[in-house]
Amino acid sequence: MEELNVKLANLIFPEITETIEDLEKRFPKRDLPEGAEVTRFAPSPTGFLHIGGLFGSLIDMRVANQSNGKFILRIEDTDKKREVENGITLLVKELKAFGINNDEGVTGEFAEIGEYGPYKQSAREYIYKVCAKELIKRGRAYPCFCTAEELDKLREAQERSKQIPGYYGTFARCRNYTVEEAIAKIEAGDKYVVRFRSLGSHMRKVKVQDIIRGKIEMAENDQDIVIIKSDGLPTYHFAHAVDDHFMRTTIAVRGEEWIPSSALHLDLFNTLGFEQVKYAHTPTIMKNDNGSKRKLSKRKDPESAVSYFIEEGYPADSVIEYLLTIINSDYELWRKANKTANWREFEVKLNKLNSSGALFDMVKLTDVSKEVISRLNSAELLELVLAWAKVYDNSLYELLNKDLAYAKQILGIERDNATKIRKDIAKYKDILPNIFYMYDELFEKDIENGYNFNLNNGKLTMDDVKEVISNYIELHKQGLTKENWFEEVKKMAEGLGYQVNMKEYKANPDAYKGSIADVTGIIRVAITNRQNTPDIFLIMDVLGANKAQARLEKVLSI
Numbered sequence: 355m356e357e358l359n360v361k362l363a364n365l366i367f368p369e370i371t372e373t374i375e376d377l378e379k380r381f382p383k384r385d386l387p388e389g390a391e392v393t394r395f396a397p398s399p400t401g402f403l404h405i406g407g408l409f410g411s412l413i414d415m416r417v418a419n420q421s422n423g424k425f426i427l428r429i430e431d432t433d434k435k436r437e438v439e440n441g442i443t444l445l446v447k448e449l450k451a452f453g454i455n456n457d458e459g460v461t462g463e464f465a466e467i468g469e470y471g472p473y474k475q476s477a478r479e480y481i482y483k484v485c486a487k488e489l490i491k492r493g494r495a496y497p498c499f500c501t502a503e504e505l506d507k508l509r510e511a512q513e514r515s516k517q518i519p520g521y522y523g524t525f526a527r528c529r530n531y532t533v534e535e536a537i538a539k540i541e542a543g544d545k546y547v548v549r550f551r552s553l554g555s556h557m558r559k560v561k562v563q564d565i566i567r568g569k570i571e572m573a574e575n576d577q578d579i580v581i582i583k584s585d586g587l588p589t590y591h592f593a594h595a596v597d598d599h600f601m602r603t604t605i606a607v608r609g610e611e612w613i614p615s616s617a618l619h620l621d622l623f624n625t626l627g628f629e630q631v632k633y634a635h636t637p638t639i640m641k642n643d644n645g646s647k648r649k650l651s652k653r654k655d656p657e658s659a660v661s662y663f664i665e666e667g668y669p670a671d672s673v674i675e676y677l678l679t680i681i682n683s684d685y686e687l688w689r690k691a692n693k694t695a696n697w698r699e700f701e702v703k704l705n706k707l708n709s710s711g712a713l714f715d716m717v718k719l720t721d722v723s724k725e726v727i728s729r730l731n732s733a734e735l736l737e738l739v740l741a742w743a744k745v746y747d748n749s750l751y752e753l754l755n756k757d758l759a760y761a762k763q764i765l766g767i768e769r770d771n772a773t774k775i776r777k778d779i780a781k782y783k784d785i786l787p788n789i790f791y792m793y794d795e796l797f798e799k800d801i802e803n804g805y806n807f808n809l810n811n812g813k814l815t816m817d818d819v820k821e822v823i824s825n826y827i828e829l830h831k832q833g834l835t836k837e838n839w840f841e842e843v844k845k846m847a848e849g850l851g852y853q854v855n856m857k858e859y860k861a862n863p864d865a866y867k868g869s870i871a872d873v874t875g876i877i878r879v880a881i882t883n884r885q886n887t888p889d890i891f892l893i894m895d896v897l898g899a900n901k902a903q904a905r906l907e908k909v910l911s912i
């Protein structure tokens with residue numbers, strides 16, 4: 355180490371007395387079982403959790419948990435401009451809402467757990483400076499005095515002459531100052547940042563190993579990037595190398611937009627003497643927009659924010675299970691074979707991740723969600739709906755709370771002990787439109803605008819409707835059972851001139867008044883004012899025979 359370099363390092367970082375070696379001791383290699391992976395989710399506290407962030411953190415958590423490793427939440431708050439108040443609280447809350455729990459790192463605005471912290475980058479200034487100071491001592495970092503205007507001019511000149519942009523080689527003016535010159539400038543009060551001194555050449559190639567994509571070849575780094583900004587905080591690149599080394603991360607799962615920077619990161623790790631972290635660059639979540647793929651945009655697509663799914667009332671498990679179908683295409687097969695298993699039992703395989711883009715498909719998510727909800731029993735569903743409604747739909751909350759046992763019975767229709775389970779509900783917001791008719795006051799309000807009888811394209815009249823209803827009332831009074839209901843209704847229908855065999859009806863519709871579907875449809879609308887509902891017998895059963903009868907009689911009075 356040259357004495358002058360040491361002098362420069364002490365001038366820039368007089369307060370730093372520790373060395374990289376000291377840090378190595380302070381943050382020793384983890385004592386974890388063979389194969390255990392240490393991953394981290396490293397968002398900026400912008401108060402906005404993007405669906406891509408949930409996707410990444412889910413992978414992080416699963417890879418760590420399934421290998422008995424550690425999953426860290428690290429906050430990358432070195433860009434003070436992007437920060438929002440309570441950003442961390444919001445983030446932690448949203449992650450928790452989706453069952454993403456970290457073993458280590460930040461757990462709240464001012465709280466963290468683990469031995470490898472601090473886990474907020476703004477609190478790690480000292481650690482970055484230890485590493486930067488050492489690079490300066492070794493002649494591998496230097497102060498750069500270029501102003502923003504000078505750098506703008508440099509970029510323009512490079513663009514004009516079609517050269518690779520950046521601060522490198524002969525363009526890196528400040529790397530050529532002698533150490534004495536640099537010291538003199540600092541002593542004269544010139545402002546500076548600290549830059550890395552790369553010894554690379556973009557004429558040479560390097561290979562970056564990626565678990566998802568295999569080996570990626572790219573030009574070696576030769577950029578003298580800024581490592582410590584004028585505010586004393588590190589850039590992403592430097593913090594990545596320092597943090598992932600000293601937090602003993604084994605796999606950095608991060609977005610594919612970082613692939614081009616990987617050569618630089620390799621350069622930094624090597625120069626710092628750190629063992630290279632393994633990479634898994636995940637695909638960007640895209641959306642199909644009228645046939646062309648584009649990134650999910652924060653501004654245009656509400657579904658880019660995970661808060662959207664919470665507000666709309668998608669169960670957290672639905673969003674997670676949908677993301678798992680994007681992560682590993684065999685998830686659905688696994689789910690079919692393991693109907694009651696928790697998604698945490700599925701093994702996420704990083705090397706099976708589709709690298710060629712992840713398409714976010716709301717229709718598919720809706721289907722997955724219907725499946726997820728169909729696996730819940732009425733008690734589980736009621737609990738989830740109540741928790742959601744309490745925050746997002748107060749009138750639903752009050753409605754259900756009027757009689758919780760009744761609410762549970764309603765949600766149990768075609769669910770509890772059912773042979774065929776209903777799959778018409780994708781989110782809690784769908785519930786009210788599907789159950790309102792179980793409540794007299796809402797049903798009454800709904801029929802104020804008239805009944806939705808399907809009169810089979812004019813084939814049936816309101817007199818026909820009333821004829822069906824008045825005959826059915828007689829049957830209803832006898833107290834039918836689930837077993838004989840349909841048989842009795844069919845007999846009644848036949849007696850009134852309706853065909854009970856749909857095939858025969860379709861072959862010769864003019865020969866009959868209508869079909870059995872018309873008859874059950876009339877009963878359904880009289881009770882619910884909807885043409886599609888779960889089993890109408892079950893609905894009447896929960897509603898109660900007297901209420902059902904009153905609704906039937908009401909039709910006769912119009």
Ligand code: GLU
Binds near residue numbers: 395396398430606
């Ligand atoms: N804060 C960086 C980002 O949000 C983290 C990237 C990484 O995981 O290394 O893109």
